[in-house]
Amino acid sequence: xxxxxxxxxxxxxxxxxxxxxxxxxxxxxxxxxxxxxxxxxxxxxxxxxxxxxxxxxxxxxxxxxxxxxxxxxxxxxxxxxxxxxxxxxxxxxxxxxxxxxxxxxxxxxxxxxxxxxxxxxxxxxxxxxxxxxxxxxxxxxxxxxxxxxxxxxxxxxxxxxxxxxxxxxxxxxxxxxxxxxxxxxxxxxxxxxxxxxxxxxxxxxxxxxxxxxxxxxxxxxxxxxxxxxxxxxxxxxxxxxxxxxxxxxxxxxxxxxxxxxxxxxxxxxxxxxxxxxxxxxxxxxxxxxxxxxxxxxxxxxxxxxxxxxxxxxxxxxxxxxxxxxxxxxxxxxxxxxxxxxxxxxxxxxxxxxxxxxxxxxxxxxxxxxxxxxxxxxxxxxxxxxx
Numbered sequence: 001x002x003x004x005x006x007x008x009x010x011x012x013x014x015x016x017x018x019x020x021x022x023x024x025x026x027x028x029x030x031x032x033x034x035x036x037x038x039x040x041x042x043x044x045x046x047x048x049x050x051x052x053x054x055x056x057x058x059x060x061x062x063x064x065x066x067x068x069x070x071x072x073x074x075x076x077x078x079x080x081x082x083x084x085x086x087x088x089x090x091x092x093x094x095x096x097x098x099x100x101x102x103x104x105x106x107x108x109x110x111x112x113x114x115x116x117x118x119x120x121x122x123x124x125x126x127x128x129x130x131x132x133x134x135x136x137x138x139x140x141x142x143x144x145x146x147x148x149x150x151x152x153x154x155x156x157x158x159x160x161x162x163x164x165x166x167x168x169x170x171x172x173x174x175x176x177x178x179x180x181x182x183x184x185x186x187x188x189x190x191x192x193x194x195x196x197x198x199x200x201x202x203x204x205x206x207x208x209x210x211x212x213x214x215x216x217x218x219x220x221x222x223x224x225x226x227x228x229x230x231x232x233x234x235x236x237x238x239x240x241x242x243x244x245x246x247x248x249x250x251x252x253x254x255x256x257x258x259x260x261x262x263x264x265x266x267x268x269x270x271x272x273x274x275x276x277x278x279x280x281x282x283x284x285x286x287x288x289x290x291x292x293x294x295x296x297x298x299x300x301x302x303x304x305x306x307x308x309x310x311x312x313x314x315x316x317x318x319x320x321x322x323x324x325x326x327x328x329x330x331x332x333x334x335x336x337x338x339x340x341x342x343x344x345x346x347x348x349x350x351x352x353x354x355x356x357x358x359x360x361x362x363x364x365x366x367x368x369x370x371x372x373x374x375x376x377x378x379x380x381x382x383x384x385x386x
Contacts, residue, residue, distance in 0.1 A: 009079045010047065012087050019072060019091035026096070026263045027364050029134075033068035033092075033265075041075050048078060059305035064224055064321075065294045066265040069093065073298045074305075085298050093291055096264020097271055101283045103262065104275040107254050108247070115375045117384050122374015123261070123367045124253025125345035126352035128333040130260060130363050133356040134230040135329030142323050153183065154323045161327030165234040166334040172234055173224055176324050183320025188313055213244055214277045215289050221270045222290035230266060231325045234332040237339075240273045247276040249339035256336070261367050267291070344382050348373055 010018070022036045034057065041048045048056070056078065060070040069092060076088025106112065107120045139158060146154050157179040164175030217239040221232045233256060240246045240255075247255070255276070259269030267290055274286025301308075308314050340346060348370050355361040355369075378384060 009084075010045070012080060012083060015076050015080055015084050015088045016091045019076060019088040020095060022072070023092040023095040023264050026092075027261070029260070029266060029363065030068035034071065037068075037072060037075055041079075048075065052078065059302075059308070063294075063297050065222055065297065066267040066291075069265045069267065069291065070294045070298060073294060074302060077298050077302050082299050085302075086295065089291070089295055089298075093264060093268075093287070096262050096268050097284075097287050099262040099264075100258050100268045100271050101275060101280060103258050104255075104272045104283060105280075107258065108251055108272070108276055114378050114384070118374040118376075118378020118382075119371040120254035120257070120374070121250055121342070121345060121384060122348055122377065123257035123371035124250060125340055125348040125374070126367055126370035127253050127256045127260075128337040128349055129353040129356055130367065131230055131233065131333040131336055132330050132353070133363070135326050135332075136357075138329060139323065139326035142326060150319075153186065153320075157183070157320055157323040158327030158330075161324035161329075162331030163327075164324075165231075165328040165331030168234075172328060173220065176224065176231075176321050176328065179324035180317045180321035184313060184316045187316035187319070213239070214246075214274055214282060214286055217244075218270050218274065218286040218289035219293070221267060221286075222293040230329045230332065232267065233269070234328065234335060236270060236273055237332075237335060240276065241339075244277070246273060250341060251276060253336065253339055257367050257371070261364055261371075342383055344377055345374075 018040055022033065022040065026033050026036055038053055042050055042053050053075075056071060056074050060067050060074050063070055069089070072092040073085045073089040077085035080087070106116060109116075112120075143151065143154060160175050160179055161172075164172040168175060217236065220235055220239075224232065224235070237252055241249055241252050252273075255269050255272035258272055259266045262268060268287065270290045271283040271287040275283035278285070337349060340349065351373075352366050352370055355366045356363065
């Protein structure tokens with residue numbers, strides 16, 4: 001049974017308050033979430049030891065899906081078991097969900113004010129630069145940890161992921177799983193293991209759509225986000241814009257920007273897609289489906305994480321998927337930049353790239369500044385996309 005190791009476990013009410021606080025102030029993505037969880041659980045309350053927390057990070061990093069969300073759920077599970085996992089996970093997710101749905105109503109309204117459209121287009125113009133920064137942030141530690149003999153394969157997986165994100169649309173899933181399968185065979189020389197790990201996941205790609213299109217899109221987002229939330233951007237873009245036409249390219253870029261500037265995980269972007277498809281009920285449904293795998297992984301499998309961490313096949317499978325995902329995040333910048341419609345947006349993109357890639361500026365202030373520039377440009381009468 002999960003329990004706090006060093007001090008008495010918090011009540012469920014305390015878990016709801018503290019995880020809700022982190023969900024409310026957690027701007028800045030996974031690094032901010034991890035820092036806030038460590039400060040709460042290890043430093044201030046000493047509910048977990050530093051070693052406990054590092055093992056929790058390692059355990060949740062072996063899972064597909066939004067890692068910082070799974071870390072929040074897992075830490076709550078360690079303290080209060082399954083009830084704590086549910087309460088802590090909801091506390092972490094709901095503040096950002098409320099914020100992003102409220103902003104969706106403003107930015108995706110039928111005829112938003114000109115300044116609102118300008119803000120969305122300005123922030124959206126910077127998203128491609130943010131994607132490159134996020135992908136490089138995922139890739140650097142993978143490259144450092146890889147030995148000299150593995151680095152050529154790592155580079156090939158990353159290249160395949162980048163090309164897949166730029167060209168393959170919804171079939172990017174096959175690229176990620178293919179890289180994982182190749183590394184699994186290379187490291188274990190046990191092809192039979194591929195059937196266990198890969199073939200069930202391929203059902204995500206070939207399953208029928210129909211009235212479940214939104215659910216299927218959200219499920220792919222929640223179950224296949226290897227390497228962080230940004231890897232699902234090309235998957236969502238293909239479904240939301242090209243396949244089902246729930247939103248325009250400009251609206252999708254605004255959706256990604258909203259996922260960055262609101263607290264909580266980047267995966268919340270799927271709620272904007274759901275809102276575009278079916279209003280508030282669609283946003284709530286998409287978010288629920290996208291986060292369901294994270295809860296399921298913890299509630300069902302958390303007790304087995306230590307064994308999984310030592311499993312050679314699991315490690316090899318993820319060692320192939322992770323660099324492909326990093327490459328896909330970088331590659332997603334190509335369709336994101338290609339979705340820009342006005343010349344002034346490219347100027348914002350260039351400035352954002354300099355800010356985050358050359359000068360190391362953080363993402364949220366960069367996107368806010370880009371949105372502010374877009375507002376000014378729109379008010380001054382610059383052309384806006386249809």
